[in-house]
Amino acid sequence: MKRPETSLDAFHEGRQKLRVGILVLDNFTLNAFSGFIDALRLAADTGGRSRQIECGWVIMGHGPVRASCGLSITPDAEPMDPGRFDYIAVAGGNDYPQRAQPAWLTRYLQQADAAGVRLVGLCTGTFNIARAGLMEGRTACVHWNVHDEFRSQFPNVRALSDRIFFDAGDRITCAGSTGAPDLALHLIGRHCGPERAQQSLRHMVLSNQRDASFPQAQFAEETRSLRDSVVRRAILIMEQTLDAPISLEDLASRLGISPRHLSRRFTESLGQSPSRYYRFLRVRYGAWRLVHSTERVSEVATEAGFSDASHFLREFKQVYGTTPARYRKALDGARRGAPGGGQGGGGSAPAGGPGSGR
Incomplete structure (x- = not known):
């Protein structure tokens, strides 16, 4: 029986216009991880066939990891030479309150930075980049729900929670969740052209790509x-x-x-x-x-x-x-x-305001 092709096999086949190494950590958030990769996948080939032609990616880590939702995955490779990538993305998750991380992760991120490779924090992956000492004096975009914790751990990093991602050139940080595909589309447009980004957008059945400054959805x-x-x-x-x-x-x-x-x-x-x-x-x-x-x-x-x-x-x-x-x-x-009733009431908060009587 033929062994299924992994992302590593496809990555080795050629020099794609956009190449991303993705470090996936235990207790990672599936939505941000999968949304980021799927945007790359749908732009990489035609017809949703998933071949790594325009974009290439490798899922890296040390052994199997489990998402916060319980799903387990096995990375395709241990961390590779960061110089082979345009970006190293860290897919973090619910372990962000822990104030320590594996030594190999810190060493690898510092090695990538020394090689001039741009670092991407997906969801709470920004915590891991900061723990490696690579966000001092910089600005980071984090999810509003972890804003206080991030500021507590990294007082010398300016934290933003009024946008979905922030591109500072060599550091790109993303609040996670549904903002991760928008970040991926941003990178696709930069390296592969707007047509490829639009192709991915259509396959994801999305009407438009949100800009980095698009506000995080909140009740207020x-x-x-x-x-x-x-x-x-x-x-x-x-x-x-x-x-x-x-x-x-x-x-x-x-x-x-x-x-x-x-x-x-x-x-x-x-x-x-x-x-x-x-x-x-x-x-x-x-x-x-x-x-x-x-x-x-x-x-x-x-x-x-x-x-x-x-x-x-x-x-x-x-x-x-x-x-x-x-x-x-x-x-x-x-x-x-209502027509189609029973499907739920959307995701927005009810209308009304102080003293509105509604």
């Missing part, structure tokens, strides 16, 4: 137009602590300003206090969970950071003008009565 969509970076950062922290709200004093302390200064900037930017906006975010998150889960109202209240269901009920009625139970029932009925 209104922050996209805010000019005050301190207020944007405050809202980011609020979103990370919806289920366990922190005090105004703690929030201001994490931002390095006084509570009074923070309140003034919130009022100037959003016309309301931080506390009121914080409550609104939690109510809106609760409304989203009412639509997208079968949890009891009391459980939703806890998830949204309210001490009890009655508190949640009072705040909910102020924003939406109805009770949580009636709100859920009305939207359930609307979905059942």
Whole structure:
């Protein structure tokens, strides 16, 4: 029986226009890893046949690794000479809180940097590049959910969470998840031309390629137009602590300003206090969970950071003008009565705003 071709076999066949070595680490996030590779695969050949003609890639590591979802894969090769690649990408995952990493990984990334090979952090792979001492004094794009942890571990690296990826030339960092294919398309367009990027886009059934500055999807969509970076950062922290709200004093302390200064900037930017906006975010998150889960109202209240269901009920009625139970029932009925009903209510948060009555 013929042995199946691996990415390593195909990689050796020729000099592709774009060549990427992908280091996959244990507990990696599958979405970012597979989305990045699939964008390369669909641009590399015609008709989705997956031959490494225009693009080449090798999945590298030391032995089998398991994704955070439980899927196991075996890399095609141990880390190869980095000089054979245009980019070395690190596919990280849920082990980012650990403040140590294998010595071989640090040595390899430093070797790649010394050889002038550009480094790519996919999802929390940016943590690994930073642990190798290769992000000092630089800027990194990270997922909003790990922003605080990254800043805690790497205080000398500027962290951005208001975009899907950031290309600084020799360092390209990506928030991960669905932003990884956009990063791959960015590289494909650079090395193989826009036609190849468009080919990959069509095969993935996507309507367009998102630019690096496209904002990360969050519940607080209104922050996209805010000019005050301190207020944007405050809202980011609020979103990370919806289920366990922190005090105004703690929030201001994490931002390095006084509570009074923070309140003034919130009022100037959003016309309301931080506390009121914080409550609104939690109510809106609760409304989203009412639509997208079968949890009891009391459980939703806890998830949204309210001490009890009655508190949640009072705040909910102020924003939406109805009770949580009636709100859920009305939207359930609307979905059942709509064409194609029962398929779910999309992924966006319910509409409404502080004092909107919706």
